């Protein structure tokens with residue numbers, strides 16, 4: 481099968497962001513609108529990932545991986561662990577626009593996801609999903625419900641596996657650190673490394689300065 485054309489890719493990314501747009505009022509929230517643009521075309525550029533700390537009704541971490549022009553997204557209540565024994569619940573949520581990887585700020589009261597958002601970690605990643613020793617493209621791996629990625633962030637590095645454990649309207653996955661040289665059961669970055677990877681700010685500082 482031929483690779484999808486650039487135009488088709490645009491169309492697919494746009495459709496995947498419909499839910500994102502429906503949930504938000506862009507006259508009220510400073511979040512990116514997810515219209516075209518912002519996505520650099522650079523072929524061969526490594527895809528990005530971001531982990532945003534989000535003080536919504538419930539504090540959680542949003543784990544996002546660039547796939548094409550969108551960010552595949554999961555809400556992870558406890559955030560990523562460096563201990564391969566930990567299984568972290570990850571609720572699949574709507575795709576976000578690529579520009580969201582740069583968003584740090586405050587979603588106003590009354591808006592969807594109201595609360596402070598911090599870029600807790602960010603960097604690039606590599607898809608390392610394999611089946612029977614053969615590489616599996618990320619889109620196929622997502623459909624199958626099992627992906628493995630190697631993260632190269634400021635705080636988080638090394639392999640992580642995401643496995644879908646429940647399908648349906650609210651798919652649930654488990655995020656697990658893979659056994660590699662970056663595994664470290666003693667390091668608890670969500671506790672000890674609480675500042676923004678982008679600006680060095682605390683949640684409190686972001687809340688104050690972005691008001």
Ligand code: MN
Nearest residue numbers: 534542555593
């Ligand atoms: Mn969130």
